[in-house]
Amino acid sequence: xxxxxxxxxxxxxxxxxxxxxxxxxxxxxxxxxxxxxxxxxxxxxxxxxxxxxxxxxxxxxxxxxxxxxxxxxxxxxxxxxxxxxxxxxxxxxxxxxxxxxxxxxxxxxxxxxxxxxxxxxxxxxxxxxxxxxxxxxxxxxxxxxxxxxxxxxxxxxxxxxxxxxxxxxxxxxxxxxxxxxxxxxxxxxxxxxxxxxxxxxxxxxxxxxxxxxxxxxxxxxxxxxxxxxxxxxxxxxxxxxxxxxxxxxxxxxxxxxxxxxxxxxxxxxxxxxxxxxxxxxxxxxxxxxxxxxxxxxxxxxxxxxxxxxxxxxxxxxxxxxxxxxxxxxxxxxxxxxxxxxxxxxxxxxxxxxxxxxxxxxxxxxxxxxxxxxxxxxxxxxxxxxxxxxxxxxxxxxxxxxxxxxxxxxxxxxxxxxxxxxxxxxxxxxxxxxxxxxxxxxxxxxxxxxxxxxxxxxxxxxxxxxxxxxxxxxxxxxxxxxxxxxxxxxxx
Amino acid sequence: xxxxxxxxxxxxxxxxxxxxxxxxxxxxxxxxxxxxxxxxxxxxxxxxxxxxxxxxxxxxxxxxxxxxxxxxxxxxxxxxxxxxxxxxxxxxxxxxxxxxxxxxxxxxxxxxxxxxxxxxxxxxxxxxxxxxxxxxxxxxxxxxxxxxxxxxxxxxxxxxxxxxxxxxxxxxxxxxxxxxxxxxxxxxxxxxxxxxxxxxxxxxxxxxxxxxxxxxx
Numbered sequence: 001x002x003x004x005x006x007x008x009x010x011x012x013x014x015x016x017x018x019x020x021x022x023x024x025x026x027x028x029x030x031x032x033x034x035x036x037x038x039x040x041x042x043x044x045x046x047x048x049x050x051x052x053x054x055x056x057x058x059x060x061x062x063x064x065x066x067x068x069x070x071x072x073x074x075x076x077x078x079x080x081x082x083x084x085x086x087x088x089x090x091x092x093x094x095x096x097x098x099x100x101x102x103x104x105x106x107x108x109x110x111x112x113x114x115x116x117x118x119x120x121x122x123x124x125x126x127x128x129x130x131x132x133x134x135x136x137x138x139x140x141x142x143x144x145x146x147x148x149x150x151x152x153x154x155x156x157x158x159x160x161x162x163x164x165x166x167x168x169x170x171x172x173x174x175x176x177x178x179x180x181x182x183x184x185x186x187x188x189x190x191x192x193x194x195x196x197x198x199x200x201x202x203x204x205x206x207x208x209x210x211x212x213x214x215x216x217x218x219x220x221x222x223x224x225x226x227x228x229x230x231x232x233x234x235x236x237x238x239x240x241x242x243x244x245x246x247x248x249x250x251x252x253x254x255x256x257x258x259x260x261x262x263x264x265x266x267x268x269x270x271x272x273x274x275x276x277x278x279x280x281x282x283x284x285x286x287x288x289x290x291x292x293x294x295x296x297x298x299x300x301x302x303x304x305x306x307x308x309x310x311x312x313x314x315x316x317x318x319x320x321x322x323x324x325x326x327x328x329x330x331x332x333x334x335x336x337x338x339x340x341x342x343x344x345x346x347x348x349x350x351x352x353x354x355x356x357x358x359x360x361x362x363x364x365x366x367x368x369x370x371x372x373x374x375x376x377x378x379x380x381x382x383x384x385x386x387x388x389x390x391x392x393x394x395x396x397x398x399x400x401x402x403x404x405x406x407x408x409x410x411x412x413x414x415x416x417x418x419x420x421x422x423x424x425x426x427x428x429x430x431x432x433x434x435x436x437x438x439x440x441x442x443x444x445x446x447x448x449x450x451x452x453x454x455x456x457x458x459x460x461x462x463x464x465x466x467x468x469x470x471x472x473x474x475x476x477x478x479x480x481x482x483x484x485x486x487x488x489x490x491x
Numbered sequence: 492x493x494x495x496x497x498x499x500x501x502x503x504x505x506x507x508x509x510x511x512x513x514x515x516x517x518x519x520x521x522x523x524x525x526x527x528x529x530x531x532x533x534x535x536x537x538x539x540x541x542x543x544x545x546x547x548x549x550x551x552x553x554x555x556x557x558x559x560x561x562x563x564x565x566x567x568x569x570x571x572x573x574x575x576x577x578x579x580x581x582x583x584x585x586x587x588x589x590x591x592x593x594x595x596x597x598x599x600x601x602x603x604x605x606x607x608x609x610x611x612x613x614x615x616x617x618x619x620x621x622x623x624x625x626x627x628x629x630x631x632x633x634x635x636x637x638x639x640x641x642x643x644x645x646x647x648x649x650x651x652x653x654x655x656x657x658x659x660x661x662x663x664x665x666x667x668x669x670x671x672x673x674x675x676x677x678x679x680x681x682x683x684x685x686x687x688x689x690x691x692x693x694x695x696x697x698x699x700x701x702x703x704x705x706x707x708x
Contacts, residue, residue: 131666138673142680149684154691158700161684165640165697168677169631169647175670176624176651182659188609192661208608238703297705306705 002049003057006040006067006122009033014115018108026111027082033115034071034078037122041071045477055196056129061485065334066261067125069341070254074118076459080349081114081246083455087356095153096359102153110150117143117250124258128197130178130265134171137226137262140255141167148243159235159242166235167226174222174262180215181269184208197265204272212273219266220282226259229286229320230293233313237297240309241361245352248305252312253345257337260319264489267323271490276326283324284414290317291421298428303361304354307432308347311387314425315340321418322402323489329405331486336398338482339470340387343395346463347383350376353456354436363432368441375457377437379464384433386467388426394470493613495536496657499529500615503653504595507626507646511587514577516569516638520562523642526649527557534656537612549667553652556671561645561678568682569638572689578696582633591626598622607658616657623650635698637688641681648674 013033020026043049044059044067051058059067085107092101104110120143123136141164149160178195184207185193185200193203200207221232228236240248267279294314301307315336322333353376358366370377386393399422406415503526510522531554538546582590595618602617611617627647631640655662689695 129663129666131662132669135666135669135673138677142673142676145680145684149687152687152691155702157684157687157691158703161637161688161697161700162703164677164681164684165631165644168644168681169628172644172647172651175648176654179651179655179659182655182662183607186608186659210605211608214605237705242703301705 170225177218184211249348287321332401620654
C-alpha cells in the first residue's frame with residue numbers, strides 16, 4: 001500500500017495542480033504533498049513496504065537510499081519554492097543579462113511539472129523491471145524540461161531544447177540496451193528470464209555474455225548522458241544555469257542520482273554474471289575523466305551557477321569512480337551520493353538568493369555577499385568548504401573513504417590522480433567563491449536588496465546542518481543501510 | 492510470413508536512405524509517417540502465427556501514433572514556422588546518402604559479429620534496426636532545423652522499436668505502452684519547444700542556438 005501511495009500521491013497532486021486556479025491553494029498542495037511524501041518515505045524505514053505487481057515495484061536498500069534523498073530535497077525545495085513563487089513577478093519583466101522583456105510560464109504548469117517530476121523520480125527508485133525503469137527515467141526528462149523553461153527567454157529555451165534532445169537520444173540508446181538485455185536473457189532451450197532484477201540476478205549463469213556486455217555499454221552511455229558523465233555532460237551546465245535555482249537544486253541533487261541508480265541496476269546484473277571487472281574499469285575511466293573535465297571548466301568560470309553545475313559533473317565522477325573501485329570505496333560512493341546531494345542542493349538554493357539580490361550570475365560582479373546577505377553569505381562559505389571536501393563536513397568523510405578504498409587495493413596511480421584533481425578543483429572553487437563572499441558590496445546590490453525571508457534561508461540552513469551533522473556522526477540506521485546497499489553492488 | 496517481415500524491413504531501410512537524401516521538410520515528415528505505418532505492419536507480421544487482441548491493439552496504436560498523430564503534429568509546427576526546406580545541412584545530401592549506404596554495410600557486418608543466441612525470425616532484423624539507429628543519430632548531428640532533429644529522433648526510436656519487436660517476443664504490455672507513451676510525450680514536448688523556438692527567434696535553426704557556453708570570447 002505504501003508504495004502505491006508514494007507513487008499516486010505526487011501524480012494526483014501534480015494533475016490537480018494543473019487545474020487549481022488559486023495560487024495560495026496550489027502552493028499549499030505542493031507543500032502538503034512534499035510533507036506527506038517525506039512522511040511516507042520515513043515509514044519505509046520503519047517497516048519495509050510490500051512489493052507490488054509481482055515484484056516489479058519493490059524498494060530495496062539502494063532504491064530506498066535514493067528515494068530518501070529525493071524526498072528530503074523535494075521537501076526543502078518545496079518550502080523554498082513557495083517563497084520563490086511569491087516573489088516572482090507576473091507581468092513581463094526585464095531580463096537582467098540582456099535587458100529584454102520576458103514573462104514566466106504559468107505557475108500552475110510549473111507546480112504541476114514539479115510534482116510530476118517527483119512522481120517520475122519515485123518510480124525510478126522503486127522499479128525493479130528494466131523496461132519500467134526506462135519509462136520512469138525518460139519521464140523524469142519530460143517532466144523537468146518545462147521546469148527549465150520557466151523563465152521564458154531565449155537562453156532558457158536553448159537550455160531546455162538541448163536538455164530534451166540530448167537526454168532523449170541518450171535514453172533512447174538505453175532502450176536499445178533494454179532489448180539487448182532481453183536478447184541476453186532469452187535463454188535458448190529454456191524459458192526466457194524475465195527482465196526483473198531479482199530474476200536476472202538468480203539466473204545470471206544463463207545470460208548470454210556478449211549481449212550482456214553490449215547491453216551494459218548501451219545502458220552506460222544512455223543513463224550516463226542523463227547522469228552528466230563527461231564527455232556526455234554538455235547539456236548539464238546549460239540546464240543547471242538557466243533553470244530557476246529551485247529546479248537546479250532538484251536536478252543536481254535528486255535527478256542525477258536517479259540516473260546513477262539506472263547504471264547501478266545493470267551493474268548488479270553484471271556482477272551476478274561474473275562481469276564485475278568489465279563495468280568497473282569503465283567506471284574508473286569515466287569517473288576520472290568527468291573529474292578532469294570539471295576541473296578544467298571550474299578554473300576561471302565566470303558564471304557561478306555554471307560553476308556549481310560543473311561541480312556536479314565532478315561529483316558524479318567521484319561516485320562513478322568509487323563504485324568502479326569497489327569494496328570500501330563503493331560504500332564511500334553511496335555515502336557520497338547522500339552528502340553531495342544535500343550540499344549541492346543547499347548551494348543552489350543559496351545561489352538563488354544571491355541571484356535574486358544581485359541580479360547577476362557573473363562571478364566578477366558579485367561581491368560582498370557576506371555583508372549584504374548575512375545568512376546566505378555564511379551558508380555560501382559553509383557550502384563551499386563542504387563541497388570541496390573540507391573537514392568537518394560530510395563530503396570530506398566520503399571522499400576520504402573512496403581514497404582509502406583506492407589505497408587499500410594498491411591502486412596508487414588512481415589515488416594520486418584523484419587527489420590531484422580534487423586539489424585543483426578545491427583551489428578553483430575557493431578563489432571564485434570566496435571572492436564573491438568577501439569584499440565591498442557593489443552599489444547595485446545594496447539598492448535592490450531583498451530581505452532574507454525564512455522561506456529562502458531555512459531550507460538551505462537545515463540542509464547545511466545535516467551536512468555538518470553527517471560529517472561528525474552517521475546514524476547507525478543509515479550506516480547499515482548504506483552497507484547493505486553497497487553489498488548489493490557486490491562488495 | 493517471413494516474407495512480410497523481410498519486405499517491411501527492406502522498406503524501412505530504404506525509407507531511411509531516402510530520408511537521408513531529402514531536403515523538403517513536408518516530404519521528410521511523410522517518409523517518417525510511412526515508416527510508422529510499416530512498423531504497424533511489422534508488428535502484425537512478426538506475430539502472424541498467433542495474432543492476439545494484444546498484438547492488434549499494439550500494432551494499431553503504433554500505426555495511429557507514428558503514422559498519423561506525429562505527422563499531423565509536426566505538420567502543424569511546420570505550418571506555423573513557415574519553413575519549407577532544411578537549411579543548408581552540415582553534410583550535403585549526396586554525401587549523407589553515401590554515408591547511409593556505408594552505414595548499412597557496417598550494420599550488416601556488425602550483425603555478423605554479434606551472433607544471436609537463438610535463430611531470429613528474419614536475418615534482416617538486426618542489421619536494419621542497427622542501420623536505422625545509426626541513420627537517426629547521423630541525422631541528428633548533421634541537420635540543422637529543430638524539426639528535422641525531432642524526425643531524426645523518431646527514426647532512431649523506430650529502429651530501436653524494430654529491433655525489439657523483431658527479436659523480443661515477450662515484452663509485457665505495460666512496458667510497451669509505457670515506452671510508447673513516453674515517446675509520444677517526448678515528441679509532443681519537442682513540438683511545443685519548436686513552436687516556442689520559432690516564436691522567440693523567428694527561425695527553427697537549432698544550430699543557431701549557441702548562446703550558452705563557458706568562456707565569453
